[in-house]
Amino acid sequence: MGDGTVIGFPGRSGRGGISRVAVIGAGLSGLACAERLAGRGLDVTVFDKGRAPGGRMATRRTDAEDATLRFDHGAQYFTARDPRFRSRVEDWVARGAAAPWAGRIVRIGAGGIEESPGERFVGTPGMTAPARLLAESVAPRSGVRVAEVVPGSDGWRLRDEAGRDLGSYDRVAVAVPSPQAVPLLAEAPDLASAAAEAVMAGCWSVLARFPQPLGLDYDGAFVTDSPLSWIACDSSKPGRDAGRGETWVLHGSPAWSQRHIEDDPAGVIDRLTAAFRDLAGVGPVEAGYLAAHRWRFSIPIQGLDQDCLYDPERGLGACGDWCLGGRVEGAFLSGLALADRILADRVLAEGSPV
Ligand SMILES: Cc1cc2nc3c(=O)[nH]c(=O)nc-3n(C[C@H](O)[C@H](O)[C@H](O)COP(=O)(O)OP(=O)(O)OC[C@H]3O[C@@H](n4cnc5c(N)ncnc54)[C@H](O)[C@@H]3O)c2cc1C
Structure with missing residues (x-):
């Protein structure tokens, strides 16, 4: 003492x-x-x-030959239901630090694809901006x-x-x-x-930049029956620049991430990008930039x-x-x-x- x-x-x-x-x-x-x-x-x-500052509202920045890429590898978006938070979000929007994300979000599971509508906000030009x-x-x-x-x-x-x-x-x-x-x-x-x-779950987050658009007709998806739980086209969010290509963030599910939490990043990238290719029907398009980030404590499951x-x-x-x-x-x-x-x-x- x-x-x-x-x-x-x-x-x-x-x-x-x-x-x-x-x-x-x-x-x-x-x-x-x-x-x-x-x-x-x-x-x-x-x-x-x-x-x-920002903690899990995190953005990784990296330079590509034709753009400065920004990946939100932690929180993907936020809701604003409580009036106290809502008025703060309105202030962030007015000051250019946040914007609504009008992307098409779906749910993909054994039963097919369903819409997942809702009002969602993101930080601009990255999730760290409000913090x-x-x-x-x-x-x-x-x-x-x-x-x-x-x-x-x-x-x-x-x-x-x-x-x-x-x-x-x-x-x-x-x-x-x-x-x-x-x-x-x-x-x-x-x-x-x-x-x-x-109780907080771990999460592996994979960041991928594809040199050309993948042609998918949604911008984000909650995923079940897969090693993945969430995939998002980060470059569909307002204020992002992916040059000629597209940036994607892939999250391992809590169960998969926990099982593989001590794995090498390279193996995680292989497994989760393979799951993404299967799920989204992406052909053999080579990703130009690939990285993985391990969150030991991502979101509370209890x-x-x-x-x-x-x-x-x-x-x-x-x-x-x-x-x-x-x-x-x-x-x-x-x-x-x-x-x-x-x-x-x-x-x-x-x-x-x-
Ligand atoms: C992969 C992932 C996806 C997510 N998706 C979403 C989503 O889509 N929507 C949503 O609303 N939320 C999402 N979240 C959750 C959201 O990010 C968190 O709920 C929120 O950011 C938590 O804020 P916080 O202040 O409680 O903690 P944190 O953001 O974790 O902040 C804690 C801070 O404490 C610091 N710290 C820790 N220990 C110490 C120490 N000993 N000394 C000094 N500093 C210390 C850390 O560096 C960190 O900056 C996601 C999180 C992750 C990781």
């Missing part, structure tokens, strides 16, 4: 004031939480181990992996993997996938065991169905898609919920207006 001068937990049972908050994770949930807290005058520091906008107001510290959250004499103390001190905070919001949240919540065992109940986790006695909380909704929209709303819990706590602690 660090310096040995601990008097209690930094939450309600410890010192009273709330001004410094650490948010661990700059995915959509952490950014939504951080932005709301910063907007209410709190001193918020956001840490993320990645190179850029980048959110990040502008909170300037996350990228490339910092938080390894420990421990009580100190002046609030929660954070340390990185090398044991370096990352500062002291009155409240900490853990906004990372549930398996990664468990160790960070170790000082709040009830929260850690709640987080351990969520979430908590609570908007967030918060322990006011300790001043520790957690948010993310595994708490609520299992998707981008749920992650955003979960981040707002945790911010509101911290703001309500601040009122109790200090009598400050929310």
